[in-house]
Amino acid sequence: MTRLAFEDIACFRGGRLLFEGLNLSLKPGEGMLVTGANGVGKSSLLRIAAGLLAPAAGRVVREGRVALSAEASALDEDQTLFAALAFWARLDGGDDETVAMALAAMGLAQLASVPVRLLSTGQRRRATLARVIVSDAGIWLLDEPASGLDAASLNELAAAMAGHLANGGVILAASHQPLGLEMREFGL
């Protein structure tokens, strides 16, 4: 049973209160899009959800494993895309087949043997999303997953997200662009 809930969360960053009294709950199959201006605390919210940042107040309930796609890809630059993803797949209990499926889902199958440092911005973003798919986690936290993506990749992203929700997963995304998927919106 996958679940993500915020209970009365407050976030204090750099001497500034970003938000407080934040409550939200996501049940299996539910996605939520966090919107808001730059610097309002969307990324901090996702980092709190991932457990990387301690909230100033409140409690985060996580049931199920978490996968975070953020600005940094966490893929080793010198490795081939396949090897870099395989590192995380092994750590998360997957295998080469998991990696191949994730690459295909994000339309990266042809780039499997290309070193990560040669990938373009959009390809890198897709590789980061492939890492999320590889993790097989129930809770997806996506920070600006659509930035730098072309139309075809946006469709692949929407399909991957829809598939994840259909499988009972949970998605919390922060984005300025529409993600091509009907989701509840939450203005921060």
Place this chain on the structure above:
Amino acid sequence: MRPFVHLVRRDLVRAFAHGGAWPPLVFYLLVATLFPFAIGPDAAMLAKAGSGALWTAALLAALLPVERLVRPDIASGVLDQLAIRGQSDEGIAAAKLVAHWLSFGPLLMGATMPAAALLNLDGTALARLEIGLLLGTPGLAALGLAVAALAAGLRGASALIGLVMLPLAVPLLIFGASPGAGGLKLLAATSLLFVAGAPFVAGAALRAGRS
């Protein structure tokens, strides 16, 4: 246990990718080559000062890889991702320590054989030096890792790393270069202290750097 081995292997692959592990070795051999030029061809003098010179060279060589131990993994988000997966910061630091030692300790010990020949060290002195390096390089690796983790969030960290690490390494240098079994025992004790403490220091630094 499996994630630990997995992390060690990743760091080792990264250390040897593009020949990144060789500069400390080459540096060490270069110092061993330069030293006789500076001291002169007096064989007795070289043999007397040789082990001390090689220990200093080993210490300086151990500084070279320190900067790329932690900072790139923070920048690329790898450490964040490991934290999300519930890997303890101490465990990650311990894996990094093992990988770091494997990437320079054995190489330095291998390079000590030609270096000892350059400095006219006899067999006994060479054996003493090799045992000393076997005991002392894990301590050097531990110091390097702890300092790398502490300095990872700072700008201009490369200069700072040497300034922080070298004074702390003085006990290793003194006990390593001193003759007799007593020195080796104290060297082992110092090294053990550093190896035991470094994962906790580095782990706490990684955790503090995240918030």
